[in-house]
Amino acid sequence: MLAAISVVAIPHIFRQLKPKHVVWSYTVAPVFAFCNAYGTGLTDWSLSSSYGKLAIFIFGSSIGASDGGVVAGLAACGLMMGIVSTASDLIQDFKTGYLTLTSPRSMFVSQVMGTGLGCIISPVVFWIFYKAYDVGLEEGYPAPYAKIYRGIALLGVNGWNQLPKYCLRFCLSFFLLAIAICALKEVAKQRGWWLQDYIPSALGMAVPFFLGSFFTIDMCVGSIVLYIWSKSDPVRAHMFAPAVASGLICGDGIWSLPSSILSLLRIDPPMCMRVFSAETNFQVEEFLYTLRNPAAT
Structure with a gap:
């Protein structure tokens, strides 16, 4: 019944998607959901995003840029991920229930209730963020x-020509660099080299490129605190560091x-703090002085 409602409702929300596209998604999604649930049960790692990216390429390339393939691909990605991830989430919940001796029926009922609440809460939260912030901008x-x-949707619709010049060369170069860093770290760990703890993580270096440079300050402060804690009380740091991190997050x-x-x-906040260079700070001080003393102008 829910699938039938989706076949009618989703094309009205996203005009680029036709009912046949939604039907096709609901036809192949159970196969992907089974594969993802099986893999999640074995590895505790959901690959629903990979199936979503596959949907972007399939729908985006088939619909085309002129007919709104970018929006259609993204909508199909959300639809596919919503179906596929539900199965893997249920497997993880059952796994948690098994470890905590919880009734499978209780877990399933809780999953249904959570899904129903999510249909109400998620749009509200999205609306709040969409109205309160400039979504997609660094300052928002x-x-x-x-x-x-x-970017994946644009790539699926327009092909490699959509990418900036030298983009693939940069991607390949840093891909090889990441492999080299990971290989060096593994060799250092196996041979017990003293510098193994000082080899950076390629994934950690990649995060600021997506989230912005401000994120590195938070990570640096947290790393320093954890380092000092590990040196002063290694046993408690090892036991409680995940709990502290979870609370902060x-x-x-x-x-x-x-x-x-x-x-x-x-x-607005009661005060605002900004950090300027010496030259810019001098100009700001001069401007503020003219505000306090209009006669000085």
């Missing part, structure tokens, strides 16, 4: 994954909702 809400998936994530509500209400 960066949304790095949105940029990534949009959860608190920062929850605060984004009150922050967005304050932005919607146009409530």
Whole structure:
């Protein structure tokens, strides 16, 4: 019944998708969902995003740029990921229930209730963020994954010509560099070299390129605190570091909702801190002086 509703409703929301596309998605999605659930049960790693990217390429290239293939590919990606990830999430929940001796029926009922609540909460949260921030901009809400998936959709519709000049060369070069760094780290770990703890993570270096340079300051502060804690009390640091990290992540994530509500209400913070160069700071001081002393102008 829900699939029938989706076949009718989704083409009205995304005009680029036709009912036949939604039917095709619901036809092949169970096969992908089974494969993903099986793989998640074995590895505890969901690959639903990979199936979503596959949907982007298939729908985007088949519909074409002139008929809105970018939007259609992204919509099909969301549809495919929503179907495929549900199965893997259920497997993970059952796995957690098995470890905690929870009834499978209770887990399934909770999953159904959570899915129903998500249909209401998710659009509301999206609307709050969309109205409160400039989504996609560095000074607003960066949304790095949105940029990534949009780039994939453009690539699927327009081909390699859509990429900037030398983009593939840069990608291949840094791909090989990442492999070399990972290989060096593994060799250093196997041979017990003292520099193994100082070889950077390629994934860690890639994160600021998506989220922005401000993210590196947070990671640096956290790494310094964890390093000092590990040196002063290694046992407790090893035991409680994941709990502390989870609390910080959860608190920062929850605060984004009150922050967005304050932005919607146009409530500005009581003060603003900025860091300028010496020359710029001197110019700002001169300007502020003219505001305090109009006669000086």
